[in-house]
Amino acid sequence: GQNIDQPTEMTATEGAIVQINCTYQTSGFNGLFWYQQHAGEAPTFLSYNVLDGLEEKGRFSSFLSRSKGYSYLLLKELQMKDSASYLCAVRKNTGFQKLVFGTGTRLLVSP
Amino acid sequence: GAVVSQHPSWVICKSGTSVKIECRSLDFQATTMFWYRQFPKQSLMLMATSNEGSKATYEQGVEKDKFLINHASLTLSTLTVTSAHPEDSSFYICSARDTASYEQYFGPGTRLTVT
Numbered sequence: 001g002q003n004i005d006q007p008t009e010m011t012a013t014e015g016a017i018v019q020i021n022c023t024y025q026t027s028g029f030n031g032l033f034w035y036q037q038h039a040g041e042a043p044t045f046l047s048y049n050v051l052d053g054l055e056e057k058g059r060f061s062s063f064l065s066r067s068k069g070y071s072y073l074l075l076k077e078l079q080m081k082d083s084a085s086y087l088c089a090v091r092k093n094t095g096f097q098k099l100v101f102g103t104g105t106r107l108l109v110s111p
Numbered sequence: 112g113a114v115v116s117q118h119p120s121w122v123i124c125k126s127g128t129s130v131k132i133e134c135r136s137l138d139f140q141a142t143t144m145f146w147y148r149q150f151p152k153q154s155l156m157l158m159a160t161s162n163e164g165s166k167a168t169y170e171q172g173v174e175k176d177k178f179l180i181n182h183a184s185l186t187l188s189t190l191t192v193t194s195a196h197p198e199d200s201s202f203y204i205c206s207a208r209d210t211a212s213y214e215q216y217f218g219p220g221t222r223l224t225v226t
Contacts, residue, residue: 042204042217043155087154096143096160096168097208099215104154 004090004102011108016078020105022071022088030093034062034073037085037104046073046086075107083109113139115207117218124195124225131191132221134205140185141207145215146178149202161188185210195225 004024012018022032031050035043049055049064049071061074073086088102114137124130134144142163147155159169159180167180179191188207192199204220 040202040220040222042219044217085154089155096162097213098145098157098160099206100157101147101155106152 004088004100006086006088006102006105008103009106009108011110012078014078014080014109014111017074017076018078018107020073020075020086020088020107022073022102024069024071024088024090024102026069026090026092026100028093029066029090030097031091032062032064032071033089033091033099034060034071035087035089037087039085043087078109080109080111083107113137113207113209113214113216115205115216115218117203117205117221119221120219121222122224124223126196126225127194129191129193130195130223131189132203132205132223134188134190134207134218136186136207136209136216139207139209139211141188142185142210143208144182144188145206145208146180146188146190147204147206149204149220155204158190192223195223197225199223200225 006022033048034046037043047062054063059076064071085104085106087104089099116135118133144161146158149155158173159167161167161180161182163182169175182188205218208215
């Protein structure tokens with residue numbers, strides 16, 4: 001089985017930096033994804049890590065430590081439109097390479 | 112970019128009836144598609160993996176006779192919720208894996224309400 005945990009909710013102010021953590025325990029790890037999801041919409045891809053280290057993409061960065069079963073998503077220069085749910089997902093190294101999602105973090109950005 | 116569509120986008124049905132949801136990859140072939148369910152304020156839960164030309168693989172706790180999956184072509188998978196009950200009301204999201212690139216793309220979701 002697998003446990004993929006995230007904080008339930010976070011709040012931050014516009015212009016600030018926020019870090020959303022994700023811890024996982026899973027067999028057959030083959031990469032970790034971060035998605036953004038606005039209410040009533042499908043998830044949209046943000047980042048992907050398969051090796052340890054930091055991946056930077058504009059205002060968003062994602063970090064992975066496989067030995068610790070830990071990842072984080074860093075959002076800089078927060079904007080109101082960043083208010084959304086953020087989901088980490090682990091890809092399993094099985095025949096189907098399925099994605100298993102974490103519990104999700106609702107982020108509220110205030111003025 | 113790659114597009115995945117779902118139809119319908121929302122549906123209301125009466126308890127005891129069946130509802131079919133379609134998932135299509137519009138500009139790529141998808142040997143494998145995934146079906147997820149999402150309850151309000153919760154994350155996505157994988158229900159099953161759909162493979163073209165073979166039986167779907169269901170996650171533990173998901174009733175295969177209640178959630179019928181058919182993946183008859185490389186661009187279409189369907190999920191049929193049989194004998195729907197109010198507790199089946201949820202947001203159903205599919206994703207399709209591009210057979211060539213292995214990238215996975217999500218559909219826009221289908222909101223099912225059972226009355």
